[in-house]
Every structure is written in structure tokens, then in C-alpha cells.
Amino acid sequence: MSSEEEDTAKGAAEEDITEEEDEYYKKYAPPPAPTELPERFLGAGKGDPVEGQRRYEETLKWRQEYDMNFVLRKPCPNFEICKKSFTGYFHLRGKENEPVWYEHSTKVKLKELRKEGVDCDELVKYYAMITEFGWQYLEPDDSAKSITVLDLDGLGMMDFVGDVVDFTRKASNFTGQHYPERSKYILVINVPSWFQIIWKVVSTFVDEVTQKKIKILKKNKQEILDAMKEIIPIENIPPEYGGTSMPLGESPEEKKLVEFFTFNNNNNMAEESSDDINNNPLYTWKPSRAY
Numbered sequence: 001m002s003s004e005e006e007d008t009a010k011g012a013a014e015e016d017i018t019e020e021e022d023e024y025y026k027k028y029a030p031p032p033a034p035t036e037l038p039e040r041f042l043g044a045g046k047g048d049p050v051e052g053q054r055r056y057e058e059t060l061k062w063r064q065e066y067d068m069n070f071v072l073r074k075p076c077p078n079f080e081i082c083k084k085s086f087t088g089y090f091h092l093r094g095k096e097n098e099p100v101w102y103e104h105s106t107k108v109k110l111k112e113l114r115k116e117g118v119d120c121d122e123l124v125k126y127y128a129m130i131t132e133f134g135w136q137y138l139e140p141d142d143s144a145k146s147i148t149v150l151d152l153d154g155l156g157m158m159d160f161v162g163d164v165v166d167f168t169r170k171a172s173n174f175t176g177q178h179y180p181e182r183s184k185y186i187l188v189i190n191v192p193s194w195f196q197i198i199w200k201v202v203s204t205f206v207d208e209v210t211q212k213k214i215k216i217l218k219k220n221k222q223e224i225l226d227a228m229k230e231i232i233p234i235e236n237i238p239p240e241y242g243g244t245s246m247p248l249g250e251s252p253e254e255k256k257l258v259e260f261f262t263f264n265n266n267n268n269m270a271e272e273s274s275d276d277i278n279n280n281p282l283y284t285w286k287p288s289r290a291y
Helices: 003-010 019-027 039-044 049-065 079-085 110-115 120-138 163-178 195-205 221-231 252-266
Strands: 088-093 099-103 146-151 183-191 214-218
Touching: 039 049, 049 163, 079 110, 079 120, 079 252, 088 120, 088 252, 099 120, 110 120, 110 163, 120 163, 120 252, 163 195, 183 221, 214 221
Parallel strands: 099 146, 146 183, 183 214
Antiparallel strands: 088 099
């Protein structure tokens, strides 16, 4: 193992780790981050290698600080409550094989989360974790781009205050900064008539390049379905929006998500385990990249 891999592995936890944990993290660490600027970050710098390098180094620093190279190898005690209270779903593919993510952030049950001891920052960590899962486990291709559907149905003026704004700002900041050049299309659907008021706030969280990928649609089922059909096969669109696939939450991707984190939560990956555990593909899997 190279010295860089060892340094990465040593940063796997902020607290002291056991010898077994240290060996596990070394063995299943992602490949070292390349010294050459990745294409996505060059694009994020709008072709300027200096700006791209700055953003790349900021991302490597962020990943080290928040242990992102190993976040998918550790238990997530809040997974079940966050999964239940945060209405976001991986769901099949677009016409050009893009992973599709549906999010109904207006239905996030923040009060229930707080009762369980999960504050806004913990929810952002959960969001970062499932974002990492999407780009490491479900779609490891570093050049892949996604389709995002943001459903604002039921959004009231008073919903967009406090924790909701805080979560939206923090989630938008880290995805834009540290997962650049990943969005292909973004559909914002079921927007209320007064949406332009909050868009003035939200748009400040979104970079100009991403804003050009956004299509905003009012509450019109047929127009929304037509817009989806332009980029997603009808058989991959959930019935909630007029498609013929399985409902949201029941896709193969969602089943993999639950299986993955249930396995992590039920097994201490870094401790000596049975042969059944050690030979399980979920145990031997490791991330594709460290950036």
C-alpha cells in the first residue's frame, strides 16, 4: 500500500481506532485521489484549471474532514428514522441511462426527526451519505450525470422557513461544491403560484450552470408527465406521476439502499466476523474513488 493510501486510511475516523479497524480501512479503502485534475472539476472551474484545482482541493479537504471515504463502511444509527422521515428516492433510469432521484422535501418530517435527536446538521449528514451511496455504489461511473425531480406539492409559504431553508442551503452547497458536473436535468414540479418569491432565495444557493438545467413546472399533471417522458421512459416513471413503473420506494435501487445500510448496521465491518460475513459482497465492496 502506498503512503497516500495509508494516510487516507489513517484518516478514516476522528476517534482512536483499533488495530482490526485500521487493517479493515486499509484493505477496503478507495483508490488514492489522482494528482491530475479530474475532468469534472475542470468543468466545474469552467475550463480554468486553477479554479478547478482549487475546487478539487477543497473537496479532498471536505472528504477528509467528514470521513467521506469511509462513511459507507460504517454503521448509520439514524438510517431508519431518516429514511422514514426524509422523502427522497432513487428510482430507475432515464432514457440515456441516467440515475433518477425524486425528492419531496416539503414532506420532510423535521419535528419527528428532532424528537428522535436528529437535527438539521444530522439530516444533512444523512443526505451526504446517500448522495455518496448513489455515486459510489449505484452509479460508479465518474462521468455519469443524473436526473433530479423536486416535487413541491403541498408547499406553503410558512413551510419555507427555519430548518427547511437551512437544510436546503446546506444540502445545495455541499452537492454543488463537492459533486460537480453531476446534474443533467432538474425538474422542479408542482410549484405554487408564489414560487418565484422563494426562488429568489433558493437560486442564490444554486450556481449559474446548474440553474440552466432546471425546468420549472406548475401543478398540471399532463404537463409534468410530458416533461418527464421527454427524458425518462414511461415504464420507468412512477405511477404517482402517471408512469407504469413500481411506486416510489419500491425500486431495485431503493431495495439495494436498505439492504446496504441494514447490513452495515447489523455488522461491525472492522471486527473479526464469520466467513459468511467476510465473503458477503457488501462486506468486500469498496468505493470507486476518493473524490
